[in-house]
Amino acid sequence: MGIYGALSSAVTGLRAQAHALENISGNIANSQTTGYKRIETDFLDLIPDAPIKRQVPGAVLAQSRGTNNIQGDIKTVSNETFIALNSNGFFVVEPKVGQSDGNSVFAGTNFYTRRGDFEIDKDGMLVNGAGYYLKGLPIDTTTGNISGSVPEVIKLSNAFLPAQVTNRINYQSNLPQLPKTTAYNATVYNSELINAADYAGYSGASTSASMTGAALTGANAATTVFTVGDTVSLTVNGTAVKFEFTNGGAAAAGNQAIDVVTGAPTITATLASIQASLRSAGGPAASTAVVDINGGNLRINLGTDYHAQFTVTGGTGTTLAALGLTAAATSSAPTRPSIGTVAASDDALFKSNSVAGGAITVYASNGAPANVQMRWAKVDSAASGGKDTWNLFYMSDSAATGSSPMWTNAGQTYTFGADGSLVAPGVASTTLSNLSVNGVSIGDVELKHQTNGVSQFADVNGTVNVSTLNQNGYGAGEFVSVAINDSGRVVATYSNGERIDMAQVVTAQFNAINQLKRMDGGVFSASSESGEAILDLSGQGILGGALEASNTDISDEFTKLIVTQQAYAAGTRIVTAADKMLQEALNMIR
Structure with missing residues (x-):
């Protein structure tokens, strides 16, 4: 081989350094590209077959090496649909190949990217700056659970959110052992209790x-x-x-x-x-x-x-x-009938015999709101020889007059033991049957307390302490905005204040992450060397309102540029030296 071998090796060296220069150039050019992963250059020496003592370094081969496993800096942005990944995963995306009858047509192939600058396009789909559409799984808006298992392009609707009727009120509270109602007088026996005989329709009944x-x-x-x-x-x-x-x-x-x-x-x-x-x-x-x-x-x-x-x-x-x-x-046993309804004429009396228990707005099936005001009245006590017993009332008609019912008993008796907890089996929930407030018909509503959700512990203020009060209904709302949260949920916000999970962003993991094939727009496709994508539906690692920058380090690239330039120059010197040696060899025959 000799001089020719040296010349050939020098040429491969020049080719290798030129390849490295190309990678460096591309890295620097994409130093500001969102989610870009720089390409490193590896050099592989090619050793010709020869006896051990006659072996020479031989030629060199340059090959590219991905850095998909190296994360770029993550920066916070104001756009709520921009997302980044704090993991080695990828967003699953798909390109649009055209339109048919006004509908977008997609390729049907999954691609993978770290570029998370997604925005809503005219069709309500999330597309990034390179033109790739985000894929995920739809969410059942009723249950909040993911439906399906095959990722599809996420498409949002700006239609009105239909009203949802209230069928559950979550309510937990502590009732005072001694309710200090307006009528309460420490010197008057049982003045903290409501007396049915004082009310219209129940006079003389007790x-x-x-x-x-x-x-x-x-x-x-x-x-x-x-x-x-x-x-x-x-x-x-x-x-x-x-x-x-x-x-x-x-x-x-x-x-x-x-x-x-x-x-x-x-x-x-x-x-x-x-x-x-x-x-x-x-x-x-x-x-x-x-x-x-x-x-x-x-x-x-x-x-x-x-x-x-x-x-x-x-x-x-x-x-x-x-x-x-x-x-x-x-003597005969005393009787004390339960007050089913309180007439409007007894409103002031009732308020003086009861304590406020909170209020909440519920919704009918057509979205009509109704304000449910609740009050607790103690109807019996252990101090007077009975059991600590309460009834819950709600205002059913605030405009009632005269003998018309204004307050309605919820129909559940709450009896407490000496330890302040409900007597077994307790009241985990009760039903407000045919709930109607001010003419707005809601229907049956479950009043859910959970286990030990209602208690009776001493309270120096003598008032009801409400710890939980919410419901599951809402009125109709107009689409306002969309955001992707840190769990990867695509959340739509409506004018009624509701935030509804619409879709779950899917991410993909690979066993050989650096063996993915690069494509235009910062996307990758699976290859035989990378293995198939392992889909993750948990949203782990997703950061909302953030973007991943390029993992290119300019100063490092410039350092490599200097080394590459000098190596290339050295290679040209080898070619020059080999040329002179060949020239000398040719001159021997002159």
């Missing part, structure tokens, strides 16, 4: 614990019934009261003295004295007790207390028999 005795004539002398020295004992909600009938004297310690001789009192007057003593000594449940003659018979009841019972626990037989009472007899 019944307190009561007991009926013998027929009595109120004008007769007390001594015809009550015997001096006899006793009668009542126990009201755990508080014992023992009446002792006297002749102007004092009663035994702990007894209530009832004088049935001095002044010759009548039976009616004596019953009034018993009533006064019962109210003062019988505890809170007896504070409004009544002891009188009703319909000709003895009557004992607890007045306006609709929670406690009382029992005849003892007494002297003579007086008990005359009163028609029997020791160990128990």
